[in-house]
Amino acid sequence: MNSHGLLTNYENTSDKYNEIEKAEKAEMQQMIDYDVFEPIGPNFEGQAIPSKMFTVEKFSPTGKFVKMKSRLVAGGHREVSLII
Numbered sequence: 622m623n624s625h626g627l628l629t630n631y632e633n634t635s636d637k638y639n640e641i642e643k644a645e646k647a648e649m650q651q652m653i654d655y656d657v658f659e660p661i662g663p664n665f666e667g668q669a670i671p672s673k674m675f676t677v678e679k680f681s682p683t684g685k686f687v688k689m690k691s692r693l694v695a696g697g698h699r700e701v702s703l704i705i
Contacts, residue, residue, distance in 0.1 A: 641676050644689035648674070652693060671696045 634652070652658060672695040679687045 640689045641691070644676055644691040645674055648691040648693055 645668050649701050661667075672693055674691055674693050676689055676691040
């Protein structure tokens with residue numbers, strides 16, 4: 622248990638970072654697999670929507686560490702919709 626009362630499941634810091642990297646890569650691969658992104662070129666005249674990556678530790682109901690889970694979220698509220 623660490624100073625915050627949370628369970629830690631890593632031998633060292635690099636193990637945790639490796640798990641975070643693995644979770645983030647899995648999330649990005651899923652975005653690619655589901656064709657979520659639309660490529661834009663250098664002459665794109667619109668505005669890109671900002672995004673953030675969140676990573677959390679997932680635990681079983683008994684408190685045992687299960688996995689790291691990452692999620693990419695976009696600021697969709699900033700998207701400009703066209704009214705025709």
